[in-house]
Amino acid sequence: MKNIQLRTNIDRLSGVISIPGDKSISHRAVMLGAVANGRTVVENFLPGDDCLSTISCFKKLGVSIIQKEEFVEIEGRGIDGLQEPVEILDTGNSGTTTRLLVGLLSGIPLHSCVIGDESIAKRPMKRVTVPLRQMGAKIDGRENGNFTPLAIRGGSLTGIDYQSPIASAQVKSSILLAGLHATGTTVVTEPHKSRDHTERMLRAFGCEVEEDGFTVKIRGGQTLKGTHIQVPGDISSAAFFLVAGAIVPNSKITLKNVGMNPTRTGIIDILLKMGAKLDIENERFVNNEPLADLTIQTSELTGVQIDGKLIPRLIDEIPIIALLATQAKGKTVIKDASELKVKETNRIETVVGELSKLGAVIESTDDGMIITGQQNKLTGGHVNSHGDHRIGMMLAVAACVASGEVTLESPESISVSYPNFFSHLNLLIEGN
Numbered sequence: 001m002k003n004i005q006l007r008t009n010i011d012r013l014s015g016v017i018s019i020p021g022d023k024s025i026s027h028r029a030v031m032l033g034a035v036a037n038g039r040t041v042v043e044n045f046l047p048g049d050d051c052l053s054t055i056s057c058f059k060k061l062g063v064s065i066i067q068k069e070e071f072v073e074i075e076g077r078g079i080d081g082l083q084e085p086v087e088i089l090d091t092g093n094s095g096t097t098t099r100l101l102v103g104l105l106s107g108i109p110l111h112s113c114v115i116g117d118e119s120i121a122k123r124p125m126k127r128v129t130v131p132l133r134q135m136g137a138k139i140d141g142r143e144n145g146n147f148t149p150l151a152i153r154g155g156s157l158t159g160i161d162y163q164s165p166i167a168s169a170q171v172k173s174s175i176l177l178a179g180l181h182a183t184g185t186t187v188v189t190e191p192h193k194s195r196d197h198t199e200r201m202l203r204a205f206g207c208e209v210e211e212d213g214f215t216v217k218i219r220g221g222q223t224l225k226g227t228h229i230q231v232p233g234d235i236s237s238a239a240f241f242l243v244a245g246a247i248v249p250n251s252k253i254t255l256k257n258v259g260m261n262p263t264r265t266g267i268i269d270i271l272l273k274m275g276a277k278l279d280i281e282n283e284r285f286v287n288n289e290p291l292a293d294l295t296i297q298t299s300e301l302t303g304v305q306i307d308g309k310l311i312p313r314l315i316d317e318i319p320i321i322a323l324l325a326t327q328a329k330g331k332t333v334i335k336d337a338s339e340l341k342v343k344e345t346n347r348i349e350t351v352v353g354e355l356s357k358l359g360a361v362i363e364s365t366d367d368g369m370i371i372t373g374q375q376n377k378l379t380g381g382h383v384n385s386h387g388d389h390r391i392g393m394m395l396a397v398a399a400c401v402a403s404g405e406v407t408l409e410s411p412e413s414i415s416v417s418y419p420n421f422f423s424h425l426n427l428l429i430e431g432n
């Protein structure tokens with residue numbers, strides 16, 4: 001797509017929007033639905049490019065998946081029913097599809113090849129191939145299995161007790177999905193708790209999963225039963241409008257159906273700590289996942305320190321939190337976040353580089369960044385998403401508080417997680 005001119009110098013955001021489905025939960029609904037017995041219906045599925053990559057891979061594995069306007073229907077083939085794919089499984093830009101698929105396929109007696117785009121080709125896969133090989137998986141890939149393309153020769157696996165060096169839901173979930181096919185029990189312990197959507201959804205499909213602190217256990221050989229899943233709105237997508245509402249003058253916006261899983265609500269804790277006027281209403285539960293409606297208003301904000309166990313609870317929100325911090329009084333220090341370097345882009349580099357182009361006072365550190373807020377209003381500039389959806393959306397929100405013209409290169413990446421982002425932003429600018 002061509003470069004686009006972003007709307008700048010916005011004087012007010014107002015209205016109500018319903019946040020599109022959660023990306024992490026949409027992926028898992030398709031994957032578990034595919035290996036369950038019977039039909040699974042998924043409402044509010046996110047039709048973003050990443051989740052469409054998951055659907056396309058499972059179609060190549062012989063699963064019938066029908067996408068309708070309102071829902072997705074999956075005819076589950078049972079735990080051993082996937083077919084050997086004739087074609088390469090292309091996971092596009094999606095780390096979750098890549099890592100979870102490799103785990104799931106490791107224990108099924110099929111040969112398959114997994115490849116993604118040029119960003120996936122740079123992302124480390126050893127974090128899953130090392131524990132999966134300990135379970136007996138036969139996986140080959142560039143640099144001894146660290147990079148795609150990966151070739152998987154599925155076969156029998158044995159449960160392991162794995163101490164993960166990082167808090168990563170992709171690592172944990174990849175091992176748990178392999179554990180479904182392993183003999184004995186598979187145990188994963190993390191240094192901090194990462195998002196637990198796999199555990200919650202396995203239970204919604206009738207599986208037993210035990211949890212004790214940062215340890216999760218699954219018994220192999222369990223079967224899954226097709227079910228009805230209603231996907232909550234993605235708090236990581238809501239985050240862009242929570243920040244927009246807090247920093248654009250004269251604003252008040254309501255975001256409906258936002259997933260409030262406690263492993264994901266670090267952004268809420270930070271907004272409240274920085275002084276945001278945020279109301280949480282209509283709290284409820286759907287398929288073991290909490291939801292709420294959120295209303296945010298223009299706020300006086302103060303810088304904070306963000307580190308330690310909070311990081312996995314807001315890892316995907318750091319780009320937009322960096323922008324929030326540029327509008328707060330004082331310094332914001334983000335530490336313990338070196339995982340940012342292995343996301344869709346090196347997000348320490350891309351956040352610092354792109355916000356600096358708009359006049360923000362921000363510097364990178366080895367494991368995070370330091371932002372000095374309210375030094376000056378953001379200026380115009382020519383910025384680039386670098387093919388990273390969250391960098392693209394952060395820059396579109398930054399433009400709302402920029403005084404000059406802002407041009408965005410590679411805006412198409414935004415459709416990875418929020419295909420109707422610009423129509424929602426325009427609705428709030430027009431005041432719906």
Ligand code: S3P
Nearest residue numbers: 024096167168169170171315316
């Ligand atoms: C995800 C886990 C996180 C997150 C990613 C989605 C998931 O990655 O950043 O956007 O759906 O499991 P890590 O597991 O690498 O932390």
